[in-house]
Structure formats: structure tokens, C-alpha cells
Amino acid sequence: MRIKSTTCLTGVAGVLLAAAFVAIPSVAPVASAAATSSSTYLVGASEPMTGAEAQAGTEIYDGELLAVDNINAAGGVLGHKISLVEEDDACDPQTSVNAANKLVSLGVQAMVGGYCSSAAQPAEAIYARAGIPNIQASANSSTLTQAGYHNVFLVDPGGPLQAQEAVGLFTKVLKTKTLFIADDQSTYAVNVAQLTAKGLARTSVKVLPVEAIPSTNVDFSAVIQTVRTDKATAIYWTGYFAQAAAFVRQLRAAGITIPFVCADGAVDPTFIKDAGATANGTYATISVLSSFLTGSSAKAFDHAYASKFHAQPGPYSAYGYDGIYALADAAKASGSLAPAKVIKALHGLKFAGLTGEVSFAADGSRLGAHFVVLEVIGGKYKLAPQQPTM
């Protein structure tokens, strides 16, 4: 009997292993290698198109498509029409590596895309080896620039600035006594959580040990118990939006009314939809978004996006848009599509994008953007009346 049950368990382990592989979905690229011709500028876009972050990935990709349309309509880049090759990274490190290999083998001359830092990280080496620009639209953990690759550029300003904004919010605006920080164990969320905790170390805010909540967790009752027992007076959630909604709903149902602050990973219309009335009064730290920018280019972007995709741009759509423009402007400046020359031009690039002035530091991190605090008022994201920097 023993032998029999052991064989069965080995079988189960095998099946589970198989499940891990089967669970990797694949999406056919929009354009195939056959579509390449001498007059196209082939650009890869690796984003989550399936899985839990599919929504955000699609929104970034749509932002990129819009930029490509505009550029192609104006004659393309140095006479070459941009052709985007979309590849699903499923917000998953392994899938992302497969996607990167596939894009490189298809012969893309640059990569613009990316949402999940944990998926972007292992793919960095592949784009670096191929020697093509790796422009990350929205993956923005500071770990991405630490590997020292010369071809990595982050359009989204990322962890350190966000943490700095959060520190300002908790010390100056909310005047928090005891802060409960929680992440979802993803690279980016952990990065923001740790940087914020570190930034608050020299202030009067007492920071509880950072709680790392598995991203599959939907039941927050035990976490809420900890919030209650440790007498936290504010919460900073650095993970993504789906869990944020579950967290704040269960928190309010448990009768706890302390301020709930999200990092930018949780800024998404879905958060407000899912959290319902409990979304009201929550805060979020995020870099300036197109929808909060005034000016004609932001309005034109919103309008063009809505008429093409029949939806409002997502929080990161503008980064996808600016990412494509960064690439196109760099190629124009260098007068060549040769990846090495474009990379060189990207380092010296400076232009007015939707998300503020776009230029990059020596390590590839974004310069020229700044963070703000949003508050959900009446079911909509608004600039919070009190900003830490004022």
C-alpha cells in the first residue's frame, strides 16, 4: 500500500509540474516576421496580455499603438513605418524571457513595453545581448537600473521618487503615528515598500515590519487583525489594484476607518469599481498622469485614445505613448535605425512628452517627472487637496 501511495504522490508532483507549464498562455504576435520589409522599423512590445495584469498591459500597448499611428501618419521614422510586434509576458518571469527570445529572434530593432518589474528583470540580459534599446514603459523598480545595462531606459520614474512622495504624505499631510506597509511580494512593490520604510526611519512615524502578502491572497482578515492589534493609524499598500480593492473592502467591513494609501500599481479604474464606496477617501501616490495634465497634447491624447479604443486611457497608457516617441525621436536624432546609435541618442534625449519632460539619467532611470498624491472623491481620482510638496 505504501509503495502504491508514493507512486501516486510522485504522479501528482509530475502533474503539478506539468500544470506550471500548461499555465503559461501564449498569444500570437500581431505582426509576424513575414510582414517585415526594408521600409518597416520593427519594434517589439512585451507586455502582460493575459493573466491578472492583462488589463494594464493592454492599456500600455494601446498607448503605444496610438503613438505608432501618429508617427506613421506623419511619415514614420526616417521614412520607415514602425511595425509593433506584440508578445505576451503574462507578468511572469519565465514567460517574459520566452517573449524576449522570440522578439529578438524575429529581428526587432528595439523593445518598448513592459509593466511588471519582476517580468522585465530576467529579460534585460537578452535585450542587452541583442544590443537593442530596452525601453520599459511602466516597469520601474530601481533594481532594473542596477544591473548596469547601457540599453535600459525607464519611462516610468519608479521607486525612489514614489517612496519620497509617500514619506512626504505620511509625515506632512496625514501626520501618521504608526504606519502599516504591505506589499504583494512582486519586485516593484517590495522595492517601494522597503524604500518607503527606509525613508521614514529618521522621522517621527513608527513603521511596523513590512508585511509581504502573497499575490494570490484574497482573504485579508488575518492581516486586518494585525492592523488592529498593532494599532496602525494608516496603511500603505504598494501592490497591484485587485488586491487593493479586496483589502480596503474587508478593512472597512471590519469597521476600521484609518487612511488607506495605494502606490501607483493600484491606481486603476478597476480599483474604484471593485472597491465601490470604500474606495472613496483612499489616497494614492503616482507620477503625474496624462489625465491630470492640462494642455492641448494631453487632451488630444485622451480624445484620440477614446475614439480608437472606446475606453479611457489607463494609468500607464501615456508611458507607452511616450516610450514610442522616445525611441522615434532618438532614431531621428541619430539619423539611423542602427540599435547602437539609437541607444547612444536615447542617453542624450530630451523632449516634452505627455508625462512631462522625458530624459534619462546615466543609469537609464527617468528624469523630469514628478509625483503627486491622488484622492478618490465621489468615485473618481482627483488631485488631493493637500500635496506634500506644497
Add this chain to the structure above:
Amino acid sequence: MTWTVVVPDIVAGLFLGAFLALVAVGYSMVYGILRLINFAHGDFYMVAAFVSYSLLAAVTVGTKINWGNVVWVGIVTMIAGGVLAMSVERLVYRPMRRAAVLSVMIAALGVSQVLENGVLNIPAWGSNYLPFPVTPPSAGFNVDGVHYTWTQVVIVAIAAVLITAVWWIVNRTMLGTAMRAVAQDRAAATLMGINTDRIISLVFFIGGALAGAAAVTSSLYYGQINYLEGFSLGLQAFTAAVMGGIGNVAGAAVGGLLLGILESVGTGQFGAQWALLFAFGALVLTLWLRPTGLLGERVAQRV
């Protein structure tokens, strides 16, 4: 770790435990009768959640909860879950009855993928997190400064009633005797005049219906649904079934509650990053001390 601090964690674990127990019973019964670990079972739960979502969205005006609607949607969803499970058995598992168990398990994984990606591609459902159409009221009572809602109490009560009913069917009725006979020896049961295919269908129906009940109550409780939610919950429920002693209803219930409580206490006492380690450590310990699970004695005798 003081007692007064642990009690709220244990109570909080009851809710997760109730959902796990409902799903685990389906895993356990199917295993008991076919020796099949039905990896699609978690996705029956997920599809049922989407069915209840669409039904409730169709009849709900605003977000005001109408308990009459919730009750009939609950019943229809249970039937839908049962019918889905039964159909999968009829279309996929029955033709493979003579195949190796491992092949059937791979087929189960295939069904799981079909269901997940099927839901993903239905326009009204899709990949996004959908807010459940109704929000239960937060009215309830306080114990020791901790707020519990009546909805939470009702959820645990529903799970308890349903699992007891299934236990009663399996252990106290003629039908249950037939089920146990099929589980013990299918050929002999057929010779005794039992329609084994019908009994197997029925077992799938019951498992699917309980998954449907778990889907409605948990969607109500957590407030959002997603097409991937079945996989991780299914894996946990499977673990619960193994812990309690796979193949029997009471074991699945005990395993579900225990796993829910362990995860909750693990989170509360050691932090969320330790919860799964704590819960699965307990699983390893259980299997080490009792390889057939907590209440698994009968399975051992039978095999």
C-alpha cells in the same frame, strides 16, 4: 502569542476555511470514487462565480442587496456548478474510464485550461477583476472590539449545513451506500445492479454544486471575481482534502477548516509571508505522522 490575540485569527480563518471545505468535499468525493484528482474542480468554482455574477447583475438595480435574489441565484448557481461538473465527467472523463489515472489527470488539467481561457474570451467576463454586483451590509456585532458581520455568520452556517447534508447522503442513505459500493469496487457494484455511471455522475453533480455554493458565498464575501481565481483556491482545497484524508467527506471539511485557520493564524502571528509556509508545514507534518490524512483511516482499509 497570547490567547486573546489568537482567537480573532482563528475566527477569521473560519471564513476562508468554510470556502475551502466546500470545494475540498468535491475533490475528495471524486477521488474517493474514481481515484482521480480532478484539477478542473477549482475552475468549476470559478465558472460558477461568473454565472452567479451575470445572474445577479441582470436582476440587481444599483448595488442594494436583495436577499431573495441572492437565494435564488445561489440555488441556480449550485445547479449550474453541478451540471457543469456532470457534463465534464460525461464528455471528458467517462470516455477515458479505462485509461491510466495519470492520463485522466492530464485531461483534467486540460479541462481547467479550457474553462479558464473560455471565460477569458467571453466578452462580458474577460480578464479583468469584476466587482460582484451586490455588497452585503456591514451590520453585525462586536466581540472584544472586533467587528463581525451577519453575512459572515450566515456563510459559515450555509457551509456547515451543506456539508452535513452531503455527509448524511453519503453515510446514511441507500444512494450513499451505492456511492461507497462503487468507490470500493466498481465491478462488484455493477454486478450488484448499481448503475455505476449514474452514481459517478451524481458524485460530480454534488461536488460541482458545493463548489457553486462556495462561489456565491465567497464572491459575496470578497466582492470581486477573476478568471484565474479557481486555480489557487483549487490547489488549497486539494491540499485541505489531502490533509483531512482524501476520499471522505468529513475529512475534507476538517481539512478545509484547519487549513483556513492555519493560514489565518500564520498570517496573524508571524506575518503574511509566513502563512503558506505555516499551513503547508502543517500538511507535511500531518502526512508524516498520519500518511492517510487526519480522518483517512477508512481509505487505508479500503485500498
